Amino acid sequence: MSKLNEHEATYRSYRVEGFTCANCAGKFERNVKQIEGVQDAKVNFGASKISVAGEVSIAQLEQAGAFESLKIKADEPAHMRRSAKVSSDQGEELRKKPFWQTYHVLLYSVLLIVLGYISYGTNGEHNLITILLFLSATLISGLPLLRTGIANLLRLDFDMRTLMTVAVIGGAIIGEWAEVAVVVILFAVSEALERYSMERARQSIRELMDIAPKEAQIRRGQQELTIPVEDIEIGDIMLVKPGQKIAMDGIVIHGQSAVNQAAITGESLPAAKASGDEVYAGTLNGEGWLEVRITKRAEDTTISRIIHLVEDAQADRAPAQAFIDRFARVYTPAIIVIAALVAIVPPLLFDGAWSTWVYQGLAVLVVGCPCALVISTPISIVSAIGNAAKQGVLIKGGIYLEEIGALRAVAFDKTGTLTEGHPQVTEYEVVDEDTDPKQLLAVIAALEHRSQHPLAAAIIGKAHDMHALHHDLEITAFSAVTGKGIRGHVYDKWFYVGSPKWFAEDLAVQLPSALQQKIDALQLQGKTVMLAGIENRVLGLIAVADQLRTSSKQVLDELRELGIAHTVMLTGDARSTAHAIGQQAGVSAVEAELMPEDKLRIVKQLKDQYGKVAMVGDGVNDAPALAASTVGIAMGGAGTDTAMETADVALMADDLSKLPFAVKLSRKALRVIKSNIAFSISIKLLALLLVIPGWLTLWIAIAADIGATLAVTLNSMRLMRMKS
Template identity: 60%
Template sequence: MSNALEKTNEKNVYRVQGFTCAGCANKFETNVKHLDGVSNASVNFGASKLTVYGDTTIEELEKAGAFEKLKVIPEKQKFEEKKEPFLKKHSMVIASFVFLVIGWISGQFNGEQHVATVLAYGVSILIGGYRLFLEGFKNLLRLQFDMRTLMTIAVIGAAIIGQWGEAATVVILFAISEALESFSMDKARQSIRSLMDITPKEAMIRRGDKELTVEVDEIQIGDIMIVKPGQKIAMDGIVVKGISAVNQAAITGESVPVSKSVDDEVFAGTLNEEGLLEIKVAKHVDDTTIAKIIHLVEEAQGERAPSQAFVDLFAKYYTPVIMFIALGVAVLPPLLFESDWSKWVYQGLAVLVVGCPCALVISTPVSIVTAIGNAARNGVLIKGGMHLEEMGAIKAIAFDKTGTLTKGVPVVTDYLPQTIINSIELLTIVAALENGSQHPLASAIMKKAEDNKLPYQSIAIEEFSSITGKGIKGNVNDETYYIGSPNLFEELLTYEIPTTLKETITKLQNQGKTVMVAGTSTEVLALLAVADEVRDNSKKVIQQLHILGIQKTIMLTGDNKGTAAAIGKQVGVTDIQAELLPQDKLTFIKELRNQYDHVAMVGDGVNDAPALAASTVGIAMGGAGTDTALETADIALMADDLGKLPFTLKLSRKALSIIKQNITFSLGIKLIALLLVIPGWLTLWIAIFADMGATLIVTLNGLRLLRVKDK
């Protein structure tokens, strides 16, 4: 269906409870699409969500899912978790198993074809498989060949040729296989459920002179929220009163609490550990950072990775092919070689069972949902299975310098007065002049003055003006002062800058610092060196990436070559590209992709947008609270922490490896079992354990991704 048509219909999103397998989710999607008033629908199996374009009711949707007894509610509601006792929840399977055991005991004493034995096995089959048969028969009539169809034919066929015990065992083990699949997906989804449960459902609000507790849905932007020590923050906002340490692990993955004071941003779902905070609410409950994270992760879990798309397409043709192979095995040897009908019909039924694609279908979704959920809990937002797989294949990573490898905040690293003038008084005058400047480095000088508690704002500046591209000037106490580049003073002074001073300037520049000169038209009074400090963990991260096998780490910057070389050497990247305009970064990323195929770009998600888009995987720093980063990047590191990058790479590689293992194992085990048909060795027992065993192994293998930790 076209996007244009979708837009003309009302879009509704629902949560679904009761999915037991990926095949059932696909069938539910098909059923919903055929409902009157529905133009299109899509099921997100990973997040258990349904998106409907058109007009229908929850009653109609639940009818479409009646084959699985599905429950449907609007997206914003939550299911009430009803914990059924184990015996009650699995009573039918347990009863079926009891009759299977009775049948086996009877068979030992009375024989396999005795009435009591057959009756016990028959009751076991009916109790454990009635739902299976209902769906299997319906699918057969519609010529829909899925897992249930295969199992139904196999069970009935086995009963017809007198293999009652094996038919009952097929029913039991198929039920266990479905329960395992359902359990594994629930376990994988638990990462997101834990995120959904971390935000309080109500908060204390001050309105006027009254303090009252209200539901979060009723809280308005601008309300003052009061959060006591030990309480969780219910809404995103800005601190207006109080000082405290806030544990932001749920949002950013940071294990160390972050100090918060007036004007600092706080997020819903984080824990106030120490002081009383008053917070001005900045966003509605549906727009909070945690709400966006949950929404984006759920969408990501529904996005089909390349391997999953392959599996879905393969399974579509695979099941009918297995039906024809089974028919051929059952019919051709007796017809062509006058072999025993009973033996080859049995072999054909075994082919049906071993050909059931349970393991193959679950192999990819369980891995993707588990990995994306684990990443979210550790402060990394991966926006889809495709990006997860591509990150696992990355060979080169390009980094923006400012704000990525460096802190992005310039600081004064060196203040070198050159005369006997009062150095404190001179710094105050310099800060006063810079207060009127628009230069990006002016903030560094003012911050240094503030740190030294200098009253620079009280100094009167007269005849202030900017000298384009070179610096600024202004009068203080009838003296004209200049602040600017060394080139400005080469022009101003009647004599050359002393050689020793030039050497000092060159030395500072070679250290990656920007040098500013302060003085008058007759003398240099001071040198100020300003630099963007390298992040504490940048060098360690680059080293870890090289250890993990990344072939190239490239720093991209618009800075001059001297500064770039100094920073690049300090952090340990393999290549440096300096003096780049935004379009140059874009061109370089394209060239890098031609050379390495899979390339990641790490930036701040705003001014690096073109380069992020051109890379195989765009990674944004500091996604928490930054809408642009959340929207534009393929992966967002929620904390402003480069240290999450090696973890993301390890998790993605592990996920890619496990997905390949699962697909290879699922197909391999079936191929081996099918080859047993040639000598006539394939039995229903082997088929059953090949199918259920494969499902169990790929499920447990996928859940291993929960063990990948951020160390």
């Protein structure tokens, strides 16, 4: 059957209720691919979804999942799936139903097994009442297992349920009723545990869905209405009361408040919001009243897109998961062969007792069930990616989760990454003792207000901070001299603001030696220096710089402690400015005066030299370098379309300090996955070695399996508690 190219195929998503194990999810995917009209299918076990390319009905999908009694429904946008608190939600009831059914079934089975052992002690092992009690316990807790296992056996489809079914039938034939009953109930416990652990991991996604309200108060014309978020239109005015959660993305048009954005960005402190600032669905308003113009539909809000990307990320198989998939294809048939050899070879060649070695062979089948091995990787990836999203780090796939931990070099963009991206006035001083500082700054701000210079906003901001009123100043004959400065007529005088070179050469102003030394020192620090004055003398000096982020040096120090020794800053700025910033930040190397294609070239060189390289940038002009790196990491994912789409990882809060956390989480996830795989295989091998002296029993076999599953589950769920 020909498959569509993944980029060309149009997939439709469906929600799946009833998955009990990763192995069953893989079988469901294979079954769906065999449906006529289906061109491709991809199961996302972590998110309980399947994406199908081609024509298919829900009835056909449920038929493909009949072996597991799966229930299918069309996937809804994230904003339609929120609110797990609504007890009448049909999906929530379906999610809970299998667990409670299993719980009661197990309780009844345990009671029958206890009665069976009482009868065993009173009436003997082969008494009809004893056999019926154990058989009833087996059928009550194991009927779904046996039904699926027998169907698989008839189709020669060998999975873990097939192995268990053969073991149960064989145990019944040789009269091991008690052990068969215990094996079946322990297997049911193991499946319930696996299902419960995956539900706990998926809870991180449901928590994201729950954080945004399903309704909002909207003002349309003179009316104030409370309507569902899916009915809200772009341009509507949303009214947000103090202490209320914000339901939609938008721009504040009136009011000011502090908004807790931790649910989206992971920031610990509330962000100040005023007119013109962006707010996000799912964030919590503080004490102020806000009026917000809606800018995105419910399905396009930042939180909805995060949910969608996280769910897709959980479906992306990591290299470790690919290894498990390949290993399982060889492992299960190998177990069947080994079990057959154990049952047949000793009686045929070494005169062993058939009943003893058939029993040993059945125990090998039970111990060979790869439950713990199959679940070891997906539960770790789901737990890690879900936790990272809650901490403000959006990791877009299992492969990137693994790659971050293996990084050996990191390249940083300068502006907006290592620096704040918002130039500020760092020095302002008057050099003429007869000049009033506030009055001079008002004149400078009034002139800059009319210019298009990138640094004008920083100077106007400084004037605002010093209460230097400039709006009422009358400026006449204003003009800009390209590359040099600006001038205008104020207070019946010509005022000039521009570069020191302009004053010294074009205006022929003699700069005092002390002032020149000051200018040289500031420029060596990477700052842009401007002078202000009149025709024949300098009155004041202003230095402007894009400030280094307070966290940048600490982040680079932490990365070095984590073994990432080579860090390089890439920028289009002049070399003097770049080296000054690079020295303050503590990077290993600085590359300046770069075009986007130069950044791409350098990232490729770093990959040749170091292998695994990350590029950290803003996701816009750094897009080529982000794409070429092993892991592209974008700053400011919250509300930034380019960052969320082009990068492999997005730091939602524009917070560079989350980068070491991502590296630590990745490495911990890798350790957990490797330890899970090693433990799962080791416990199986150890149990199999008990065959040699003939000590392996069905009890030991199933105890090894459920013990391994429990250990792997608890080990993986530690990733959900790791904090940044």
